[in-house]
Amino acid sequence: MYRMMLSLATLLAAAGMAVCAAPAVKDVQGLYEGARSDAKASHNFEARVVALGKGEYKVFLRETASDGHLTKVELDGKTEGEAVTFSGKFDEGDCVASYADGKITGTVGKDEKLEMKRVVRESPSMGAKPPAGAIVLLDGKNFDEVEARPGKDGKVPEWIVAADGGVQVARHGIRTKRTFAGSFKLHVEFKVPLRPEQRSQGRGNSGCFLPNGNEVQVLDSFGMTTYKGGGCGGLYKFKDPDAFDTFSLASAPPGQWQTYDITYVVETKDGKPTGKPVLTVLHNGIKIHDKFQLRRYRPGKLQFQDHGNPVQYRNVWILETK
Secondary structure (H helix, E strand, O other): OHHHHHHHHHHHHHHHHHHHOOOOHHHHOEEEEEEEEOOOOEEEEEEEEEEEEOOEEEEEEEEEOOOOOEEEEEEEEEEEOOEEEEEEEEOOEEEEEEEEOOEEEEEEOOOEEEEEEEEOOOOOOOOOOOOOOOEEEEOOOOOOOEEEOOOOOOOOOOOOEOOOOOEEOOOOOEEEOOOEOOEEEEEEEEEOOOOOOOOHHHOOOEEEEOOOOOEEEEOOOOOOOOOOOOOOOOEOOOEOOOOOOHHHHOOOOOOOOEEEEEEEEOOEEOOEEOOOOEEEEEEOOEEEEEEEEOOOOOOEOOEEOOOOOOOEEEEEEEEEEO
């Protein structure tokens, strides 16, 4: 009887701990839309809640006034027991808020109320079907067009496929069996993992290597910065995405599927290339490179980099064009 009572007490305690536990990090971090309002007016904004590990968060809030003036606010978040709370300065007023059930609510100063709700924005090209003549590279079912790169021991790693068709980038990377020499359109869907304790290049690192060897970086750049060309969508180490803050504004939160739509143009004459490739890239529907001339031309394979992070790819196809 004593053992039964002890077991029951243990189960009840465990259940109580589960009910009273702090909100899951994956539920708190993410994109939010909201407003702050008083008796006179309401001001809309969007915010990125970024998980930093050990129960800490950073909120990057952007509010654009009717006259175009942009206000940027940073709030600090922390987990204390069962609660996640946020605090900081907003228009010289003290901001205090807390998270519950997908919302962050609180006050600014004495009179303003603040409320924001977690939202999911899906790329307009998500799930784009391969057009006629396209070569399907990764669909989670057929691997005839790609190969996992062998290690130094000569062994080829097995494919790891998730229920939604996501293919985890193989150790040592993935590359196409074909070599590409001309123009093409490339559609890529990718998902970076949530790694809150990591910083910079440790947050979901991978990359799409073009035939000429240039890399379009894959990284968790949701509200995070890194060195030149190292952020998501950057041309690695030599060009950031166009426009201020584009690499972080175009990025979706980690754990959410994202897209690249890449146009790679090689001018030719009499069937031979006449110059360097020109690149246009849309990241989640936002143009981040617009007819940018790359540094060199050469035929090559498409490759998806392994950087030790469990990044996934799916619905990857290429359409060669004239």
